Amino acid sequence: MSAPTTARGIAAEVRSGARRAVDVVEEHLVRIEAHEGDVHAFNLVLADAARAQAAAIDEAVAAGRPPGPLAGVPVALKDNLCTRGIPTTCSSRILEGWKPPYDATVVQRLAAAGAVFVGKTNLDEFAMGSSTENSAFGPTANPHDLSRVPGGSSGGSAAAVAAGFAPLALGSDTGGSIRQPAALCGVVGAKPTYGLVSRYGLVAFASSLDQIGPFALDVADAALLLDVLAGPDRRDSTCLAETAPSASARLGEGVDGLRIGVVRELADAEGLSAEVRGRLTEAADALSAAGAKVAEVSIPAAVYGLSAYYLIAPAEASSNLARYDGVRYGLRAGRAAGTGDDPADVSAMYTQTRSAGFGAEVKRRIMLGTYALSAGYYDAYYGKAQQVRTLMVRDFEAAYRDFDVLLAPTAPGTAFELGAKTADPLTMYLNDVCTIPSNLVGHPAMSVPFGGGSDGLPLGVQVLAPALGEAVMFQVAAALEACAPPVPVSPMRGGSR
Amino acid sequence: MATMSARITTQDVAHVAQLARLELTEEELERFTGQLAAVLEHARDVEALDTAGVAPTAHPLPLRNVLRDDIVGPSLPRAEVLAAAPSVEADRFRVPRILGEAP
Numbered sequence: 303m304s305a306p307t308t309a310r311g312i313a314a315e316v317r318s319g320a321r322r323a324v325d326v327v328e329e330h331l332v333r334i335e336a337h338e339g340d341v342h343a344f345n346l347v348l349a350d351a352a353r354a355q356a357a358a359i360d361e362a363v364a365a366g367r368p369p370g371p372l373a374g375v376p377v378a379l380k381d382n383l384c385t386r387g388i389p390t391t392c393s394s395r396i397l398e399g400w401k402p403p404y405d406a407t408v409v410q411r412l413a414a415a416g417a418v419f420v421g422k423t424n425l426d427e428f429a430m431g432s433s434t435e436n437s438a439f440g441p442t443a444n445p446h447d448l449s450r451v452p453g454g455s456s457g458g459s460a461a462a463v464a465a466g467f468a469p470l471a472l473g474s475d476t477g478g479s480i481r482q483p484a485a486l487c488g489v490v491g492a493k494p495t496y497g498l499v500s501r502y503g504l505v506a507f508a509s510s511l512d513q514i515g516p517f518a519l520d521v522a523d524a525a526l527l528l529d530v531l532a533g534p535d536r537r538d539s540t541c542l543a544e545t546a547p548s549a550s551a552r553l554g555e556g557v558d559g560l561r562i563g564v565v566r567e568l569a570d571a572e573g574l575s576a577e578v579r580g581r582l583t584e585a586a587d588a589l590s591a592a593g594a595k596v597a598e599v600s601i602p603a604a605v606y607g608l609s610a611y612y613l614i615a616p617a618e619a620s621s622n623l624a625r626y627d628g629v630r631y632g633l634r635a636g637r638a639a640g641t642g643d644d645p646a647d648v649s650a651m652y653t654q655t656r657s658a659g660f661g662a663e664v665k666r667r668i669m670l671g672t673y674a675l676s677a678g679y680y681d682a683y684y685g686k687a688q689q690v691r692t693l694m695v696r697d698f699e700a701a702y703r704d705f706d707v708l709l710a711p712t713a714p715g716t717a718f719e720l721g722a723k724t725a726d727p728l729t730m731y732l733n734d735v736c737t738i739p740s741n742l743v744g745h746p747a748m749s750v751p752f753g754g755g756s757d758g759l760p761l762g763v764q765v766l767a768p769a770l771g772e773a774v775m776f777q778v779a780a781a782l783e784a785c786a787p788p789v790p791v792s793p794m795r796g797g798s799r
Numbered sequence: 800m801a802t803m804s805a806r807i808t809t810q811d812v813a814h815v816a817q818l819a820r821l822e823l824t825e826e827e828l829e830r831f832t833g834q835l836a837a838v839l840e841h842a843r844d845v846e847a848l849d850t851a852g853v854a855p856t857a858h859p860l861p862l863r864n865v866l867r868d869d870i871v872g873p874s875l876p877r878a879e880v881l882a883a884a885p886s887v888e889a890d891r892f893r894v895p896r897i898l899g900e901a902p
Contacts, residue, residue, distance in 0.1 A: 307870060401882075401883060402883075403875045403876065403879040403880050403883065404875060446820045448884055496859045496860060497859075498862055507834060510857060510858045510859060511859075520821055536867065539865040540858075540860065540862070541885055542860075605844075606844060606845050606848060608841070609841060609842040609843075609844050609845045612838055612841075612842060613842055624819075627820075628885060629884070629892050629894055630880075630883070630892055631883040631884060631885075631886075632883075632885075633885070634885035634886065644894070645895055645896040646895060646896075647895050647897070648894050648895050648896065648897045649820070650895070651894065651895050652820040653820045653821065653822050654822070655818070656820050656821055657821055657822040657823075660821070662827075663821075665816075665821055665827075665831070666831060666834060666835065668819045668821065669812060669816055669819060669821065669831065669835060670835055670838060670839075671810065671833070672815040672818050672819045673807065673812075673815045673839075676814075676815060676818065682846075683839075683842070685855060686845050686846070686850060687845065688850075688855030689841075689848075689850035689853040689854070689855050689856075690845055690848065690850070690857055691856035692853050692854055692855060692856040692857070693848070693850070693853060695856060695859075726834075726837075727834050727837070727838065728834075728837045728841055730837055731838070731841075742859075743859055743861020743862060744858075745859075769859075778826065796889055
């Protein structure tokens with residue numbers, strides 16, 4: 303079995319005819335066949351469809367038609383992205399078997415760019431979670447250590463890239479759901495500026511926070527993928543109208559003269575391991591040695607990010623998930639055995655459908671959000687959280703007057719044991735403490751693998767940038783990647799443990 | 800105005816569950832109440848913040864109304880959409896009765 307290469311390498315070889323897309327996809331399907339039983343990265347593997355897509359790419363190459371920037375590159379899609387005629391479950395019983403009648407914009411763009419879809423990846427139900435254990439179809443395991451979680455909610459996508467099932471994957475990030483699993487699986491993961499990538503066809507969780515973004519094995523591949531995804535879309539009114547600056551524009555330019563701030567409140571965040579703090583310091587020192595001006599910076603409101611987020615995101619979720627009612631798609635529960643008769647009235651149908659279809663974490667968030675929005679509590683909870691959001695916007699504005707990018711940990715530690723945090727939701731929520739601020743203010747942020755912990759598992763460092771600062775963010779990320787200590791590689795991808 | 804000081808009760812949770820059309824067992828009600836109380840307790844740290852006169856932020860972008868010309872375009876194919884529905888009758892979504900009328 304040949305070692306997987308980067309998406310850039312694969313696309314260049316396929317375009318030139320040096321390698322056939324059907325062979326590339328077969329190599330990845332063989333790896334999936336060998337290890338998917340252990341990892342469970344996918345809710346659905348699209349083997350035959352991927353072979354057909356790859357064959358079409360090869361035909362285009364043979365016919366001299368341009369096959370696209372991602373020609374023949376296998377891509378895994380988080381299973382909350384709509385794929386026409388292909389089940390899209392959000393890892394929820396309530397959408398089990400649902401086949402969307404349309405493709406998400408990002409799916410269309412990837413297909414037009416020549417990508418080959420190998421499967422739909424597992425996630426925490428409706429992207430609510432930090433370990434992928436909240437999936438109705440069972441957890442995903444970390445390809446570095448099968449007893450550990452891959453992080454979440456895009457754990458299946460992160461694991462798929464780490465295991466070599468696909469060099470690229472898409473995730474969605476509402477409070478860290480791309481960056482935290484990227485850190486725990488030792489891959490690159492980026493949350494773009496809010497509005498840079500169309501959310502059309504992304505099943506909504508918290509609409510003012512959700513963004514789609516790339517997973518990749520390295521920074522340049524993540525930039526390439528983001529450039530394919532980004533751009534205006536008339537079908538998403540929150541998608542920015544302006545043309546995005548290329549994420550690849552400044553790769554390789556180094557960090558000489560750049561001003562980089564280490565966010566004090568996130569470096570000192572609750573629950574952070576000493577090892578993570580140590581790696582962050584190492585990263586700051588390495589960038590300083592590479593010519594950057596590194597100093598500490600304060601984002602005082604960041605301390606309140608977690609609290610604000612766990613009022614705002616559930617509030618938005620409680621509204622968004624009201625659509626699952628058993629009427630138009632998905633599960634309808636409560637039908638009589640044998641006759642198939644519906645419940646007696648529509649209210650009973652709603653209640654039985656939602657009670658049977660949603661898992662515990664989704665119910666918790668819906669109730670938390672309903673409570674935060676309910677009469678008498680709205681001002682104290684939701685209103686206050688929105689004011690915290692304003693304070694955070696101001697703090698970041700002030701920080702970016704003095705700094706080009708900011709540095710922070712991604713996750714509080716390395717991947718934890720499966721089951722370690724499922725009994726206590728608040729402990730699980732603390733995983734997101736360093737990633738949440740970027741979602742609340744709508745700025746881009748990404749996790750770059752930066753060595754490993756004493757347990758041999760990967761760690762990540764986070765680069766934050768102002769709105770539409772993707773070019774400088776990827777520039778710094780590439781420099782960080784170049785000076786990072788050796789990053790653990792999963793044995794499935796040829797590494798050793 | 801309510802403050803965050805009152806701990807959420809099982810009655811509160813039963814009420815929001817009903818609002819959200821969720822049915823909970825007694826065991827779930829107890830468990831969820833404790834878990835939600837812990838999260839809300841953590842969220843109380845924002846109470847200490849002075850936010851007098853601070854405008855709320857509902858969205859990271861300065862949202863503006865997006866207008867476009869009203870151009871007729873293709874809609875989703877009706878058959879494909881209805882095929883995803885749990886129950887259909889005469890090209891419509893079929894649901895149990897909504898009010899207490901005779902069936």
